[in-house]
Amino acid sequence: MTETVTEASSGHPIEWPAPTSQRAWPSISVVMPVLNESRHLAESVGEILAQHYLGELELIIALGPSRDDTDRVARELAASDSRVKLVRNPTGKTPAGLNVGVLAASHEIVARVDGHGILLPGYLERAVCLLESTGAANVGGLMLAVGVTGFEQAVAQAYRSPVGLGGGSFHVGGVEGPADSVYLGVFRREVLQRLGGFNEHYQRAQDWELNHRIRQAGELVWFSPDLAVTYRPRSSWVELARQFYATGRWRREVIRQYPDTICARYLAPPLVVCAILLGAAAGLAAATVGVPALLWGWLAPVAYGLGVLGASVLQSRDLGWRARAWFPAVLATIHLSWGAGFLFGRRPGGRGR
Incomplete structure (x- = not known):
């Protein structure tokens, strides 16, 4: 027996299973790869x-070689709740940790959560309902x-x-339905x-690459704005620049494999980035050779700088003054670090670009 519920965010009826007291719920293994996550790990696990x-629910934490107190926090969490299991991920790489966790999983549904991600209430129940009602191989929602x-x-706000970060539905939202990635x-x-x-070749973008293979295999990837996970962004300019330099580098690798x-x-x-570098070089040459x-x-x-300032005024109106002051620099850092990584980042596993 099912009941029809209209979700406000999707605007159309969804067939949810009968009330929880009238059905058996499948068991879930939550897999979490962690590296240097002592700041957020306890909150993430708690949620x-x-x-x-x-x-039935189990949480498998794949421990990389952290340099902070992540291992100590994880041991304390495992000691306080028998549902928490610890496994080792010697490389510390995210896809390796995910695979180690999946191998250790006891159940037929596997949920991925990062060490700085916070599941909103009802996330797992809704995900299971969507897996059953859509027949999808993977369901997910908003970052x-x-x-x-x-x-x-x-x-x-820039995310x-x-x-x-552009128009991806799992960043900016969208209508529930089939998706390229979640x-x-x-x-x-x-x-x-x-x-x-x-x-495990993909240190970044491994989720997008897997979803691409899922769709190539004829399976369904399903996006729902009702499935949201709180994400904690980088806390310093240097960390942000490094993150997006690596993101651009790995996006080029994805395009190389899947043109x-x-x-x-x-x-x-x-x-x-090309336009700015070529333009600046031409401008400097003008002063040198007199052309x-x-x-x-x-x-x-100059046009790019003015564009960033204009976009910042429009996109940061609801922020406090400190965040508004940071927004132009954050926006430019995301764009230029991503572009520089795409153009100049070393090819993973290779010696050249």
């Missing part, structure tokens, strides 16, 4: 264990970026903005095993 899910400091709030994900374990799990996935959104940051026409080269960096 997972506090999910009001009536089926709900939330910052504390002014800088973090600016980063979170959610079309002028920041944030994190709740999987059928059988599909993970059949496709060989996460590709049919290339699109304007992925090419925009490297094209901006006035080359002064037009400054148009590219």
Whole structure:
């Protein structure tokens, strides 16, 4: 027996299973790879264990070689709750930790959660309902970026903005339905095993790459805005620049392996970096060789700077003054670090670009 519920965020009826007292819920293994996550780990684990899910639940934490107190915090959490299991991930790489966790999982549904992700109430129950009602191999939703400091709030707003990370539904929201990729994900374990799990070559973008293989295998990836996970953004400018330099580098690797996935959104940051570098070089050459026409080269960096300032005014209106002050620098850092990583980052496992 099912009941029809209309979800406000999706605007159309969804067939949810009968009330919890009238059904048996499948067991879930939550897999969490962690590295240097002592700041957020206890909160993240606490929210997972506090999910009001009536089926059996286990949490497998794959411990990388952290340099902070992550291992101590994890041991204390495991000692306080028998549902928490610890496994080792010697490489510390995210896809390796995910695969180690999946191998240790006892159940047929596997949910991925990161060490700084916070599940909203009802997340696991809704995910299971969607797996059953859609027949999808993976369901997921929004990366709900939330910052504390002014800088973090600016980063979170850039994540959610079309002028920041672009128009992906798991960043900016969208209508429920089939998707190319989703944030994190709740999987059928059988599909993970059949496709060989996460590709450990991809230190970044391994979720996108796996979802691409899932769709190539004829399976369904399903997005729902009702499935949201709170994400804690980077807390310093240096960390943000490093993150997006690596993101651009790995996006180029994805396009190299899957050239049919290339699109304007992925090419925009490297094209901006090229325009700025060429324009600045032309402008400097004008002063050196005395060719006035080359002064037009400054148009590219100036136009980009004005564009960032204009977009910042529009996109940061709801932020506090500290976050508004940071927003132009955050936006430019995301664009230019991503583009520089795409253009100049060393090819993973290789000696050249």
